Amino acid sequence: MEKEGVKLVGFWVSPFAQRVKWALKMKGVEYEYIEEDVWNKSALLLELNPVYKKVPVLVHNGKVLAESRIILEYIDETWKNAPLLMPQDPYERAMARFWADFSEKKVLEAGFEALCTRGERQEKAVSSTIEALEKLEQVLKGKKFLGGDSVGYLDLVVGWLAYMMPIWEELASMKILDSSKFPALDEWINNFLSHPGIKDDLPTEEKMKGYFYHLSRKVAPLFYGGEI
Amino acid sequence: MEKEGVKLVGFWVSPFAQRVKWALKMKGVEYEYIEEDVWNKSALLLELNPVYKKVPVLVHNGKVLAESRIILEYIDETWKNAPLLMPQDPYERAMARFWADFSEKKVLEAGFEALCTRGERQEKAVSSTIEALEKLEQVLKGKKFLGGDSVGYLDLVVGWLAYMMPIWEELASMKILDSSKFPALDEWINNFLSHPGIKDDLPTEEKMKGYFYHLSRKVAPLFYGGEI
Structure with a gap:
């Protein structure tokens, strides 16, 4: 997998992947979307998220993140442009x-x-x-x-x-x-x-x-x- | 309950309350500790944490917080003096x-x-x-x-x-x-x-x-x- 850029491994109906798609879109982040078959998990998913083996997985310049709510906070802290997703207080x-x-x-x-x-x-x-x-x-x-x-x-x-x-x-x-x-x-x-x-x-x-x-x-x- | 200051509702053996005690101590925050009997929950606990009815609860100037990991992040974001608890990256x-x-x-x-x-x-x-x-x-x-x-x-x-x-x-x-x-x-x-x-x-x-x-x-x- 290339080291540069943003990739999202998701599944079309996953509400957890959906929230990450929304966040990336709101922040204007371009990314490559990789559709996963959660009923027949790929070697890529098992490699990227060996702990939970679940989507979504975000890969940003080679850094791998799992767990959608953690990914949302990462997106907000990394792309600091508006809209801000987290409250400031x-x-x-x-x-x-x-x-x-x-x-x-x-x-x-x-x-x-x-x-x-x-x-x-x-x-x-x-x-x-x-x-x-x-x-x-x-x-x-x-x-x-x-x-x-x-x-x-x-x-x-x-x-x-x-x-x-x-x-x-x-x-x-x-x-x-x-x-x-x-x-x-x-x-x-x-x-x-x-x-x-x-x-x-x-x-x-x-x-x-x-x-x-x-x-x-x-x-x-x-x-x-x-x-x- | 007074509106000013910091209060922690805990239970002596709760690992969840313990981590909040540690954080407050590390930040040098003075607080009033209120011991809860989790086997016979007080009206105060039920009022402060009606959702989960669990310790720890942190009360800061009248603002009520539950869930220990959320409280830890709040402490780190509110008392910004060293030591910083969360990584900066x-x-x-x-x-x-x-x-x-x-x-x-x-x-x-x-x-x-x-x-x-x-x-x-x-x-x-x-x-x-x-x-x-x-x-x-x-x-x-x-x-x-x-x-x-x-x-x-x-x-x-x-x-x-x-x-x-x-x-x-x-x-x-x-x-x-x-x-x-x-x-x-x-x-x-x-x-x-x-x-x-x-x-x-x-x-x-x-x-x-x-x-x-x-x-x-x-x-x-x-x-x-x-x-x-």
């Missing part, structure tokens, strides 16, 4: 890290469980997702973006919610993003998806539907012991 | 965050499982811990501290290993920190524990032994389905 920055981690542990994980389960197990996962979103609703209240007036780190981390959750809701016949319960999040979804560059490079709804239809049916018996 | 900083997260997920969790299990389950957990430590051994090679020449963020995050793992090894009759396997880590443990301020405020071996003896017996049937 240390407390605001700590809060962005706190809620980013929370959204991963409490919204993404529970939401994915709700996609891949049915019955009581699903009801519980839907409730957990909604409970977690109530906290994000409070964080968002009175702001246009989670980053304040403009899209920032936390918006990019939570961004999957805006375009992926509606697909999950439809596939699993569940309601999570209820606009009467979450007016601020509802507005944020519109604001976020209308932001320049955010919608440009997203996978199509149809392709995502097909992927998650099969993934949820594949994962259900393995992880949750039941068929869906 | 963005790539080194990303690596510190990566290995800190890794040590939590792969060393601390597996090590605790090894403490609380026996038989095959324990053997597996011991192997996982050793495998993860082999990676940290590589990170450390040729350096005095994980932070380079001086104690930094990653040392504080991994610091529990130096004084707590030997107790776990004794209680669970297992060998993990084998100095022939981990010469760099072995030297690091000595360097770290000899560093000014690190050993000052640690719980005594006897008190830790009593605590983890009872904790491991309490946790084993709940989490691992077997008595030890």
Whole structure:
């Protein structure tokens, strides 16, 4: 692999790779995109990320970075031009890290469980997702973006919610993003998806539907012991 | 609670609270320490950290912070005097965050499982811990501290290993920190524990032994389905 330049190893539907694509685009960083087959991992991925064997991996002038939230901070600290992704105040920055981690542990994980389960197990996962979103609703209240007036780190981390959750809701016949319960999040979804560059490079709804239809049916018996 | 000053809510044996104590001491920050009973959580803790209900919580001039690694970065960004805890280079900083997260997920969790299990389950957990430590051994090679020449963020995050793992090894009759396997880590443990301020405020071996003896017996049937 060449030592110069920026390369991103991703997977078309990975929300973790997507946030890195957004960040590079917002910063105006040119890069080579390398599509990985996560179901049949390449020697390159195993070499670049031997610890977790996961996308995304960013390679910058030969330096290799894994873990999407760590990559986002690296991008912001390396390409210091606007827009700044992290808040400049240390407390605001700590809060962005706190809620980013929370959204991963409490919204993404529970939401994915709700996609891949049915019955009581699903009801519980839907409730957990909604409970977690109530906290994000409070964080968002009175702001246009989670980053304040403009899209920032936390918006990019939570961004999957805006375009992926509606697909999950439809596939699993569940309601999570209820606009009467979450007016601020509802507005944020519109604001976020209308932001320049955010919608440009997203996978199509149809392709995502097909992927998650099969993934949820594949994962259900393995992880949750039941068929869906 | 008063709005001025710095307060830390901790629990005497929590490795997560310990790393915050170390950071505040290294930065020379005066603070009020509030001991929490994590087995009978106070109204104060539930109010300060309603999301996770866990120690440590740092309160700085009325601003509330949870999650120890986030608190460490906040401390470093707020009290900018030496010693700097985070590396200054963005790539080194990303690596510190990566290995800190890794040590939590792969060393601390597996090590605790090894403490609380026996038989095959324990053997597996011991192997996982050793495998993860082999990676940290590589990170450390040729350096005095994980932070380079001086104690930094990653040392504080991994610091529990130096004084707590030997107790776990004794209680669970297992060998993990084998100095022939981990010469760099072995030297690091000595360097770290000899560093000014690190050993000052640690719980005594006897008190830790009593605590983890009872904790491991309490946790084993709940989490691992077997008595030890």
